[in-house]
Amino acid sequence: MLQFIAKRLVAGVVALFVVACLTFVLLYSTSGDVARNIMGDQASAASVAAKAHELGLDQPLMSRLSSWLWQATHLQFGTSWFTSQPVFTAIANRLPLTLTMVCVAILLIGVVATFLGVTAAVKRGAADRAVQIMAVLAASLPGYIVGIVLVLVFAIQLRWFPAISRIGPRSGAAVWVASLTLPVVALMLNGIAGAAQQIRSAFIKQLEQDYVRTLRSRGIPEREILFRHVLRAAAPAGLTVLSLQFISLLGGVVIIESIFALPGLGSLAVSATTQGDLPLVMGVVIYTVAIVVVVNLLVDVANGWLNPKVRVS
Amino acid sequence: MSAAAVAGLSACSGDAPAGGSSASKEVVLGILQEPKSWNPAIAHVGHLLQPYQFVYDSLLLRKSDGTLAPMLATSWKYTDDAQTVLELTLRTDVTFSDGAAFDATAAKANLDHFKVANGPQAAMLQNFESATAVDAKTLRIKLKIADPAFEYYLSQAAGLMGSPAAITGKDIDLMPVGSGPYIMVKDQSVKGSQYVFTPRKGYWNPSLQKFTMVTLKLLADLTARVNAVTTGQVDATLLDATTAQQANAAGLKELSWPVDWQGLLLFDRDGKVAPPLKDVRVRQAINYALNRDALLKNVAMGAGTVTSQVFGPESGSFLPELESRYAYDPAKAKQLLSDAGYASGFDLTLPLPPGIETLLNYVKQQLGDVGIRVNLVAVPIADYQSTLGKGTYAAAWFSLFQGPTWVACNQLIVPSTLYNPFKSTTPELKALLDATQAAGAQVGEKGKAVNTYVTENAWFAPFYRVNQIYFYDSKKLKVTPQVQMAVPTPYDYEPAS
Numbered sequence: 167m168l169q170f171i172a173k174r175l176v177a178g179v180v181a182l183f184v185v186a187c188l189t190f191v192l193l194y195s196t197s198g199d200v201a202r203n204i205m206g207d208q209a210s211a212a213s214v215a216a217k218a219h220e221l222g223l224d225q226p227l228m229s230r231l232s233s234w235l236w237q238a239t240h241l242q243f244g245t246s247w248f249t250s251q252p253v254f255t256a257i258a259n260r261l262p263l264t265l266t267m268v269c270v271a272i273l274l275i276g277v278v279a280t281f282l283g284v285t286a287a288v289k290r291g292a293a294d295r296a297v298q299i300m301a302v303l304a305a306s307l308p309g310y311i312v313g314i315v316l317v318l319v320f321a322i323q324l325r326w327f328p329a330i331s332r333i334g335p336r337s338g339a340a341v342w343v344a345s346l347t348l349p350v351v352a353l354m355l356n357g358i359a360g361a362a363q364q365i366r367s368a369f370i371k372q373l374e375q376d377y378v379r380t381l382r383s384r385g386i387p388e389r390e391i392l393f394r395h396v397l398r399a400a401a402p403a404g405l406t407v408l409s410l411q412f413i414s415l416l417g418g419v420v421i422i423e424s425i426f427a428l429p430g431l432g433s434l435a436v437s438a439t440t441q442g443d444l445p446l447v448m449g450v451v452i453y454t455v456a457i458v459v460v461v462n463l464l465v466d467v468a469n470g471w472l473n474p475k476v477r478v479s
Numbered sequence: 480m481s482a483a484a485v486a487g488l489s490a491c492s493g494d495a496p497a498g499g500s501s502a503s504k505e506v507v508l509g510i511l512q513e514p515k516s517w518n519p520a521i522a523h524v525g526h527l528l529q530p531y532q533f534v535y536d537s538l539l540l541r542k543s544d545g546t547l548a549p550m551l552a553t554s555w556k557y558t559d560d561a562q563t564v565l566e567l568t569l570r571t572d573v574t575f576s577d578g579a580a581f582d583a584t585a586a587k588a589n590l591d592h593f594k595v596a597n598g599p600q601a602a603m604l605q606n607f608e609s610a611t612a613v614d615a616k617t618l619r620i621k622l623k624i625a626d627p628a629f630e631y632y633l634s635q636a637a638g639l640m641g642s643p644a645a646i647t648g649k650d651i652d653l654m655p656v657g658s659g660p661y662i663m664v665k666d667q668s669v670k671g672s673q674y675v676f677t678p679r680k681g682y683w684n685p686s687l688q689k690f691t692m693v694t695l696k697l698l699a700d701l702t703a704r705v706n707a708v709t710t711g712q713v714d715a716t717l718l719d720a721t722t723a724q725q726a727n728a729a730g731l732k733e734l735s736w737p738v739d740w741q742g743l744l745l746f747d748r749d750g751k752v753a754p755p756l757k758d759v760r761v762r763q764a765i766n767y768a769l770n771r772d773a774l775l776k777n778v779a780m781g782a783g784t785v786t787s788q789v790f791g792p793e794s795g796s797f798l799p800e801l802e803s804r805y806a807y808d809p810a811k812a813k814q815l816l817s818d819a820g821y822a823s824g825f826d827l828t829l830p831l832p833p834g835i836e837t838l839l840n841y842v843k844q845q846l847g848d849v850g851i852r853v854n855l856v857a858v859p860i861a862d863y864q865s866t867l868g869k870g871t872y873a874a875a876w877f878s879l880f881q882g883p884t885w886v887a888c889n890q891l892i893v894p895s896t897l898y899n900p901f902k903s904t905t906p907e908l909k910a911l912l913d914a915t916q917a918a919g920a921q922v923g924e925k926g927k928a929v930n931t932y933v934t935e936n937a938w939f940a941p942f943y944r945v946n947q948i949y950f951y952d953s954k955k956l957k958v959t960p961q962v963q964m965a966v967p968t969p970y971d972y973e974p975a976s
Contacts, residue, residue: 199865204515206523206599207864207897208890213597220597250516250652251670259669317706329706330698330713335667427696427703429672437671437699442861 167470174466178459182452186238189451190231193444200442204247221247238452244445246438253449256434261453263333264423264430266342268415271350275357276408282358283365283404287373288392297362304359310421313352317425320348330427349426353418357411361404368403372396402469409465413458504974505692506956509704509716510966513670513697517655517663518646519589519639520596524880525738525965527599528636530695532969533676534576535657537638538567538586539630543971545793545883545962547634551581551658552618555630562625562919567618567633573683575642575658583612588643590620593636602889603628603637627915627922628885660687660969672697689973708950715951715958717966720780723948732953735782735946736960740789741878742941743829743842744891746870748903753827753873760819762937765874766805767812768849769842775943778838783943789891790930791881791944793962795923801934812849824850830875831855832863838942839876870900874940881944882963884926888912892933908932 201218202209209217218224222233237244243253286297321329331345372378373396381391420432427433431450438446512526522531540550552567573581587610594604606626611619622629632638645656653670655663661676668674674695678688696713698704705722707713709729718726727733745765750757771785787804790796816822827846831839843853858866867875879898881887893912894902911928918925933939947965951958959971 199862202865202868202897203861204599205597207868208600208602209597210602210605210895213601216597248515249513249670256670260671314702317702322706322710325710328712329710330696330703331672332712334673335669424700425702427698427700427707429669429697433699434671440860 167467170470171463171467174463178463181459182455185455186235186448186452187231190234190448191227193447194227194230200247200444203442234448243449243452246443246446248438248441248443248446253445256446257431257449257453260429260431260434263428264416264419264432265457267346267350267353267422267428267430268412268419270346271353271357271415272408272412274350275354275361275411276404278354279358279361279365279408280404282362284369284392284397286362286366287369294366297366301359301363304355307355309352309356309418310425312355313349313422313425316348316352331429333429345426345428349422349428352422352425353415356418357415361407361411364407365400365404368400369396372399375399398472401472405465405468405472409461412461416454416457504690504955505694506690506715506972506974507694507696507713508972509698509707509713510695511697511699511704511717513674513695516652518596518598518651519636519641519655519657520593520598520601520646522636522639523599524635528964529966529968530674531636531639531655531657532659533661533693533695534655534659534663535639535641536573536659537634538569538640539634539638540970541631541634541961541968543959543961543967547630550634551586551640552633555633557919558619562627562917563622565620565622565629566613567620569616569618570683571616573658574681575640575645575656576662576679577642577645577656579642579644581640581658582615583618584615585643586610586618586640587612589640589646590637592643592646598636600636603632603635625917625919626885627918628883628889631883631886658683660684661693687970693969708952711952714955715949715972718948718950720782720946720948723782723950726950731950732958734949734951734958734960736962737784737791737944738880738947738963738965739878740786740791740881740941740944741779741838741876742789742939742943743874743876744867744898744939745874745937746867746898746900746903747873748936748938749901751873751901752870753825755819755821755825755827756873758819759936760815761821761825762940763805764812764815764819764849765846765851766937766940767808767815768846768851769805769940769942770807770845771942772807773845774838774841778841779943779945782948783945785943786941788930788934789879789881789939789941790884790887790926791963794881794884794887794926796884796887796926796930798927798930798934801930804934805937805940809849816850821850824852826852826854827874828854828856828872830858830863830866830872832858832876833860835876842876864897868897868900878945880963880965884915884923884929888915888926888929892929892938903938 201214201221201223205214205217222230245252246256282297286294317329320326327348328345332341333345378391378396381395419430420436423430423432424436435450438450510526514527514530515521519531519535522528536551538550538552540548542548551573552569555565555567558564558566569583569586575581590607590610594607606622606624608621608623613619640658642656645651654665660679660682662679664675664677676693682688698707698716701719701722704716705718705725708716708731709726723733745756745762747753747756755761766787775781775783775785786802788798788801816824829839839855843855846853879890882890890896891898894904911932915922915925915929949960953975955975957973957975958967961967961971
């Protein structure tokens with residue numbers, strides 16, 4: 167198992183390095199005149215040139231890349247060009263909120279989608295059709311539309327929840343729950359639809375296997391067959407779809423954070439990208455890729471634990 | 480030009496309790512942008528000036544009607560005929576939030592710092608030569624050349640005063656140290672989210688400390704802003720014509736005032752990239768081809784005023800007769816094109832920034848109706864401003880602030896501005912600009928000739944002045960818009976009762 171984890175870790179580090187290099191080259195070679203954006207329209211050409219020099223924008227691309235990589239290996243990602251805040255601090259301030267939102271959403275997606283998927287697979291008939299129709303409907307609703315509707319109904323009309331985040335530095339759990347309920351629901355709906363379908367298919371496939379018939383012929387209770395054997399065998403497919411959902415949620419959270427004015431990693435990525443705040447964009451990319459690598463590793467480990475054949479392969 | 484000492488803001492004892500008797504309310508304002516740094520030399524204009532004014536006083540105060548009043552300077556006047564030596568008398572009862580005293584030496588340190596800090600408004604001090612602390616309360620500023628906008632600049636970013644010991648340090652990026660009415664509460668302020676301010680003890684003018692707490696909530700997204708203000712999570716914020724109905728339905732008070740003008744900047748007056756634009760008749764034809772009323776109604780939802788001039792009503796150089804100088808007349812446009820030798824039209828490429836597709840497609844259609852074939856080329860928003868300055872395009876759309884006369888001249892007309900990428904000028908225009916620059920108090924009157932020149936020569940093709948649409952909860956607040964400013968200054972807000 168350790169060798170299995172080590173292999174995955176090495177692959178993750180390589181992926182991180184490749185993504186970092188590609189992102190850096192793409193960003194810095196197509197970034198336009200960031201110095202002018204920072205200085206504004208009233209600045210003279212000399213002021214803009216001085217700013218470009220200060221930021222190292224007049225250095226060759228490879229020189230900047232090697233310098234950035236060297237600093238990155240020491241976990242130094244520089245300072246935001248637009249907010250003067252260290253990149254590490256900016257991300258550290260915003261990551262907990264985004265991770266909380268995404269993790270809560272993925273947990274709820276896992277629970278609800280498993281319940282719906284298993285119910286549809288076992289009951290079939292009307293229950294199956296109802297789950298399938300519901301899944302198609304939910305999958306056709308973009309998260310941002312759901313978010314806007316939720317705000318209109320539950321924040322503006324009913325006033326049950328705040329329309330925008332109330333989360334501040336000293337906010338308690340009640341404020342977090344109130345501020346994150348609608349965004350998490352908006353994030354979840356789409357994910358539940360996809361995950362329930364996948365889990366249903368995986369469960370049906372397992373139910374058709376010979377070992378299920380054998381277990382039934384030996385008189386083992388149906389509940390034990392379903393939850394001890396079939397669910398375990400179908401779990402890798404479910405875990406894989408949830409890991410994909412997790413990555414998808416990290417992208418989907420961008421718009422949801424804007425709608426609810428949540429100071430998370432998504433809104434940071436939007437503002438940094440729009441402005442051309444390259445150090446911050448690089449920081450966000452690296453942290454996001456690192457999270458994706460870790461999540462994939464955890465899923466691989468879980469799959470390996472559930473199904474030893476995966477480790478061998 | 481000299482500025483008389485105006486009956487000023489009340490000077491009160493430095494021992495007054497924080498907030499004074501009038502400070503008994505909290506207010507939450509939704510803002511669109513946050514400061515890059517709290518260094519006062521990095522302050523900008525409009526949205527990026529307001530946050531600084533909570534923590535930094537300026538040498539002069541700009542009132543909501545645009546007139547200048549005393550603040551840290553109690554009086555000021557030019558002492559020479561050439562209008563190049565400005566002497567300011569400063570308050571003697573002012574301290575910074577780090578305890579340091581404000582005096583002429585501190586003011587000089589700030590101006591010197593602003594000059595070299597390479598902030599976005601460094602050009603405000605382009606004509607500043609030196610400052611001398613004559614004594615503790617007298618500051619003498621020497622200009623290289625007369626600058627009719629200099630006093631205005633001292634009420635803006637260039638006039639913000641920070642503690643001399645702090646402004647050159649590194650901590651100033653994240654924590655302001657000024658002499659202003661409020662101090663920032665660091666442990667409640669989070670970059671990218673909110674900034675919290677409370678009244679500063681010992682402030683020299685408690686009448687400006689109208690609130691017990693001010694929170695600036697960063698809401699870049701329009702949907703988030705309208706949701707926040709209609710549910711009472713913020714008390715005031717900037718919206719637009721598309722969201723005004725929702726805010727009005729919620730019973731909020733609407734303020735509407737013009738700040739920016741939108742239109743085409745016809746850069747290539749010498750025909751370097753697009754030869755047809757060299758002919759003034761072609762530039763005038765573009766103006767006549769525009770159905771401004773239709774653009775205003777269909778794109779800006781009627782929230783503005785159509786115009787043919789780039790100088791605003793409060794600029795000092797506004798001319799009512801130029802408002803409809805180029806009333807929609809496609810037949811005349813075609814005739815002018817024909818007279819200029821372009822009866823079959825010509826091709827014109829315009830850069831297209833994101834979000835302006837509808838407007839520029841209307842423009843494309845209207846110009847196409849008279850034979851001008853417009854090609855729109857998408858340009859990313861992060862590159863748009865710098866693209867305009869490179870002289871790649873003969874003309875471009877933009878939305879630009881309508882400032883006082885000399886500010887507008889510097890922004891739009893002089894050869895050195897970003898928005899004159901081909902350095903266009905003529906001896907006649909140069910003479911008019913020189914006369915305006917040297918006009919002192921008559922700058923607005925002299926500027927009218929500049930306005931007439933650039934309008935008659937169709938340097939621009941303005942569409943309309945677009946309204947700022949600001950909403951606030953009138954049960955909690957009174958807000959007065961500040962002319963020519965995107966958002967009110969902190970001094971323009973007060974509790975409703």
